Amino acid sequence: MQEPREQRAVQSIEVGGRLLLALSHHPGPMALKDLAAQADLPAARAHPYLVSFSKLGLVEQQADGLYALGPAALQLGLSCLHQLDPMKVAVPVAERLAASTDQSVIIALWGNMGPTVVRMIEARQPLHVNMRAGTVMSVLGTATGRAFAAALPRKILEEALAGPMGRFSAVDPSMRFSAADQAGAESLDAELRSAQEEMQAHGVTRALGRPIPSVNAFSAAAFDHEGRVALVFTVLGHADHFDASWDSAMAVAVREAASEVSRRLGFAMV
Template identity: 45%
Template sequence: MPDDLDLPGKDSDTRGPRGIQSVEVGGQLLVALAHHGRPLALKDLAREAGMTPAKAHPYLVSYIKLGLVEQENGGGRYGLGPLALQLGLISLQQYDPVRLATPRIEELALSLGHTVAIAVWGNRGPTIVRVAEAPSPVHISMRHGTVMSLRGTASGRLFAAYLPPAQVLEALRLNETADAEPARFTPTFEAILAQTRATGLAQSRDGVVAGVSALAAPVFDDGGRMVLSLTAIGPSGHFELDEHHTPARELRRVARELSRQLGWREPETMTPAA
């Protein structure tokens, strides 16, 4: 069973609050259904929850009565019931993506030693709304309200990779001056966006500001829409951009955890919205 779906208190010692063991055991059936996202036969569901079918069945009968589980007609597979769906919708409504991500960027700034920011899509494009300074901050213009370049910054490239092309082109038209590149997707820009989608990360080195590098990871909502970026920024000489190194791994890990909290389920491939 994946660690991020373990029940709270599963590994707690005797000093933690006392719970009801049968609730925790039966709860593994709900965890298994939530993890798979589709109805399962009794034997498969029991196996995923680490119990025998005979042990699982009484729990499922009780969950059906509560509306947490429902069974397909004719004694078929078990899936999440109407009460579980209602609870899920209410939980999603309580989550504000920026509020949810704010404490996480503080943790990332401390662990990575780099400034970490949250950017959302604003009226003119990717806009910084939260900044967590590194223990030894680099003097970079990352104030709240700063609109990031779509072509030259990691945050901008990330949004350009995952938002509908028409939306990106409109932002390019609003922000690029008359003597800059026209508002279009050049082959070079397309290649950058394709690489971003392939790795799930955007990067920039010495882009808008010489000597400054950045990595950005996307956070998605329950509809698969990108709602914000987590962006780490630091001096190019001390900033590792490789996707297999710590900054990339940690950004991607936290972004995925936040996405899952917002109801996102990871698809096989991620493409921009139509």
């Protein structure tokens, strides 16, 4: 089979682009020599590119001579963010995750009733589980819910779970509590700490045979450019064919999938 021909590129744009990328990766304005070094260019070669970028508003030179990204670069970034659709970014990543792991994959958003399945991609050997788009997951009884719980502000979780008429009373009755219920508040504290510690230590949350017996799952959250949870990926499969160890290929795959979406949504990885 004939290999596809490599598309023609403009080398000067690629070279100049290295300067813009170097500025975008630096926390503040840069001197010419430092910027050129970061872009692996001689200063004399970098300077004409910066002059052209300045005319376009992509770069600006400050009074102290340092270079920074200009207003046109900001506008480009904002326009890109406004055009981003998290689901449009996430679905192809989820499909690749399902194909590479040969397991079912869920994309969940935080909805009015809590963690809500918006897309399920079945494995070649589908799981016989009662789950589809619109299914609301338990907040602390599932890997999906625990991934949200590990990342969402506590106030949101408290408001959602509080009281017998709380929004999750029907789907997560075990987590009903009132503000005056000390035991309930302590139980919530313990559950939240557990989920947060899992996420901090492993980058994923895990469920072993719960809420569905013999089905294991790993979940990881993807974040937007403001550091808010955009969605959660969950990979799940039958325990007989699902390595649930923390360092398993399954755990790594879902963590990397979430990181890829976070990066594409503009989240600054630390």
